[in-house]
Amino acid sequence: MNMDRYSFWTLARNAVSGHRKLRPAWRRHQPKSKYDVLIVGAGGHGLATAYYLASRFGGRNIAVLERGWVGGGNVARNTVTVRSNYLRDESIPFFARSVRMFGELSRELNYNLMHSRRTMIDIVQTSPKLRELKRRMKIMDMHGSSYEEISVSEVRRRIPALTGAREGSRLPIIAGMVHKDAAVNRHDAVAWAYARAADSLGVEIHQNTEVTSLVVDSSGRISGVETKFGTISARKVALAVSGHTFMLARTAGLGLPLRTFNLTAFVSEPIKPVVDVVVNCPDLGCYFSQTARGELIIGGHPDPGLSYRRDIKQNVFEGTVSGLLELFPSFGRLKLLRQWGGHLDIAPDGSPIIDRTSVGGLFVTAGWWGGYKAIPAGGLCLAKLIATGEHHRLASSFTLARFDRLDYIMEAGTTTVV
Amino acid sequence: MSGSRLPTGGKIDRDRTLAFQYNGQTHSGFAGDTLASALLGSGLRLATRSYKYHRPRGIVSSGIEEPSCHVHLTGDNASGSEPATRVELTDGLTARSVRGWPSASLDLAACLQLAAPLMPAAFYYKTFQWPNWQLFEPTIRKLAGLAPAPVEARQLDDLKARNWHCDVLIVGAGPAGLAAAQVVAEAGLDVLVVDQETEFGGSLLSSSQRIGGVAGHVWAKGVTDMLAAARNVRLLHRTVAWACREHNLIMLAEHPVPGCRVQQRVWRVRARTTILAAGSHERPIVFANNDRPGIMLASAVRDYAVRYAVAAGRQIVFFTNNDSVYHCARELQEIGMKVAGIVDVRWAVSHDVLTQARGTTVHLAHEVFDTRGRRGLAGVRIRPVTGGRSTRISCDVLGLSGGWNPAIQLWSQCRLPVRYSDSLATLVPDGKAADMLAVGGCNGAMQLQEAIQEGISAGAEIARRFGLSLKQMDPPVCDSRRFTIQPYWHSRNPSKADKAFVDLLHDVTLRDIHLAISEGFSEIEHVKRYTTAGMALDQGRTGNLNVAGAVATRLGKDIAKVGTTTFRPPTVPVHFAGLGQFGGLGQLPYRTTPVAPWHISQNAVMYEAGARWRRPGYYPRNGESMHECVCREANAVRNGLGIYDGGPLGTFDLNGRDTAGFLDLVYTNVFSTLEDYRGRYGLMLGDDGLILDDGVSFRLGRDRFLMSTSTANAQTVQRHLERLLAVDYPSLDVKIVEVTSMWMNATICGPFAREALEEIGTDIDLSNNAFPFMAIRFGRVAGIEARVARVSFTGELSYEINVRSRHLAKLWNHVIESCRRFDITPVGSETNHVLRVEKGFMSLGHEVDGTVDAHDLGMGWIMSSKKQDYIGKRAVMIRRQSPRPRRQLVGLLTKDPEAVDIEGAPLVDSPVDERSRGFVTASVWSVVHNRSVALGLLEDGRRRIGGSVLVRECSNPIEASVTQPCFYDPDGSRLRS
């Protein structure tokens, strides 16, 4: 790869020159009029797809087109949780692979993603939820993933700040589930690291290049995209635009089974370490972890109504906060520092779509309901499909065709989104 | 001691001395001080340490924008990080700087400064990879966090929330806000005026400008008194507007007066219009070593002197690119403080402005490019802006003014446009909005006259919108002050860019910005995220524009094109405790039936059973284990008599000409053929073919049905039905009334149920012919009007005795008393679960998984083929065309009869299978068979009956035989008996 090696020694060497000799993480280019592959969206999935296309499948002449800035999509607005406690045979191997890939990514991309296997603990307060999570535990074991039940006292021992929901309260804690593989890392770094690595392999990244519509030729095949710089041609175009997938696909006359939702996340002021694990409270609809900087990064339920805002309705936000305070009353004294909303698109079964479409040459990666964790595997699988025309083994079920027979891979409504 | 209290002046109460502790040392101040003014007043300059390099830092501002000194309170008022400038001094207050150990003055981590060259922006992305990040993470986490984690609040009422409605909300009570308030108040509108300070007046509080012939603060006091006396006006001090939500819901945070137990009160204000008059914040200038204690905002130097009688130092130098410091200098001179010099980057300053600072040396066309001093500022180095020889000026305070940033956070949150103003070198609101008007400083009005005029005009416009007439109001005449500015973000070619700070709280330097750009992170959002500039507790109120300016300068771009990062709520950090008031499952109480006290008196273990209903799980007696107890209860139902509280089941009364046809539409099977007073089990699907609910409906007449639903889904079902009636089939005549809580029941079940009901006493003919299974009868039971239904969830003869809720307790007691000879046994939902699994009855929470349909559950008979259409029919037909093998309901008997805890386990053909063939949906200890029995969904399960399968209970595969999904009375003779 054609890029600076990052290490402590590079830093030390560059300290002498005041770090002036480091090359840009990615270069700027004038858009050409034609590429082999266009990827729309320089978020996590778009960049990962470009990187794997170039690195694993020898893809050349690839461009990523981004409306705003690199990493400005949902990869900039999420709760950085990486986990694989899913329910279905189709999902678990995919997400488990993604989690493993994340663990090796810092080395592969030569970028410290601050990946930290923190472990996730689900705080369970109702028996239907416990039943469902134990079912996950048993099927995950079959797929070699670890998920274990622990006692209430063990939950409290491992999360000392958990002082609410005691015996006798409205919804007392009845058990905990431990997901050892779960990790957190630094979301911006993931986007930047993929962008840098893709750039070094010759992928062109064009920021501030919004795709306004898709161009379809007379035979019904994709022929390129419209941008403010004019038409850019390509025989293969992949959409990795999250909440905007539905609208953009529509410009090619394509209807996709997706609904867009607004999901909130927020951070507290930074404090000294108070919780070491990722905490998920499925019954009250909130989850959080503490960043290396000390902020608690907290997520909650989506707003059921469609919204493209970057904030969330006050009542939805307060619902999440009330859940958090129910379990962690001391956090009432903590302050909210920043808040944002992200837009995700969800398929009827809650499982992703990594597939070609009925428009020849047009590919889509969508339905990422908590897609941050899926970036490496999602990128790899889409890259393989674009390059070879064949589905990756791990993602062969995540097709659009499944909706033609309503063959759902039901993951919806089975857990809080993380 | 360099800082000190002036002998006279200030708005402090010198008769009330307050002692407080800061970083373990005792100091004193006066009532009316903030922690910051008291610290400066007692001569403490090195008040804290910086975030990354642990450099000595002091207090920089006098307001909420404080970019340097954050503290946390300890003791009773323990808090997270707060700017020292916002902490009102109280007697006995104890506070610590969030950085500096063992103290800010002697900080052992200051040795990190030596490693500074190794720690440029985002250095952590380039290192700590070997051997792995998790080795370094714990240490870094400990170093990084600010205040310690909070402990639980002593009192629940420490933090509160209130709601408010008004016609006009005015945010900021400076000159513009007060002028606007006066107009709308006189027009008679309901007004709420909020201001972040302890006193109204904003910039007038420490300025000597005159309005209408009187001192500005006197005018402000006059208007405030008038407003306070008006009945239609409410004033809130110490209050910040922190978010602008949907439909003009404005969120406020009020810090009540010190000593009040409430720490913060959140207000949700529904204002029909908002006037934003939040003023502006002065911004500093960036140059090498611009962070030494003693380097402050120019206006803060003045504020401390005028409002708190605190001289921040003895030798004051100002550094500026605009006119405002000259007025500051005059105001300081008026109270007897001397300004040693003004360094101004501009070539020319108008005569009027220069004369303000008469007696002060003015260095035109010069810039400060470095400072010196060890633990505080000792002097500055200046040079001509065109280059040339540098000179030194000794000073202990450097007041900076790089221009003014309008407080547009709230404006920008509302997605209203902002533009860069060349003449003001800052971002200002662009135009007007329907619900929000910006006036005064936050609208870029730098002239007092202009600010007041904007306030009056905005007030008048709103009054007109409300259709109110106004008497002509002449704006008071104000002192005028010129304001010109020359954009200037940082000193030219700083040789020590690594020590020129653009964000003090996060220790981000000019070199960091340059590094980000050279590494390709030149979009403003990238600069912010890569360097973390503007992401600290102050949200970059003072520093953000300097970051944009530095980026523009480096790229040779117009600053207007560089843009700004998004302002996200909240505008200031807000306690969570005042939030979390809307909704939240934990806040809603349980629902219980009228006999809950009886259950509890019988030692019942109460469970949540969906839809917030709390009902008995089982009733342990004399130290029984749960298993023993459930077996005893189950045996009672199978061999004797049980009683069950079935009240929470959702019940709806449907009435109207088209009811029968409507049920044919919403259920898979036919209801229109049902005879009066007979019932039928129905399966309700969504149009996606997935099972929505199940339950029994009884026909009560040609056009009337009583529908029951599962407890948890009652609301979903109701919404589904109502939507169909309102939207899809509005011509149908069906009315739905929920009667769940109107009728409650005691269900008696077991072979003695008929005898028991006779014993209880009823006028209903109970013979099997007169009252068969799946029938309902109206009559009297124990003298109470009742509806008795013969349904069964247990497989036994069963009567559900429904009475109005107010009679249930009476009925229940009567049943218990009159059935003693049958040893009537109360049974809970655990036992019910065992009985229904034995019988093979499906339960939504267990057997309904993903795409399972009625055929899979062995209820293909329920999918009517006679009907043209019903909800879900088409989807099931389409789904059934899929080649994917169907998972069908089967019974499972493990080879090991003791293996019970296998619920949820996948079913496989071999222990190394990579794909499951199904899973165990429920598994119980059967009292009939005295062994475990289970139900499962298995691919092609019905064909495999008689064969075997492996239950993969984690590492422990258990062989099981596949059976019919019914372990008890398969032909149903008992429940029909």
Next chain:
Amino acid sequence: MLIIECPFCGSRDEREFDYGGLAKPPRGRIAEVASDREWLDYLLIAEEQGEIAEEYWWHVRGCGEWIKIRRNTLTHDIESPEGASRS
């Protein structure tokens, strides 16, 4: 917390309503007459998901009517509320 204009009751707090999902044409006899493809499109593909969301709300703690509103998905501005029943 939205303020929703009910065409029958006037402005009311969102808590009086239940969200009823995105609007689509009345089901009528579509399920009987549509082709598989048409039916799947009706079932799975939303009519409109752009700047304006057309959606139902049930005024369950109010007049009990279902209403249809057009809501701007950026500003939450609500236009042309109407009753959802056509009779």
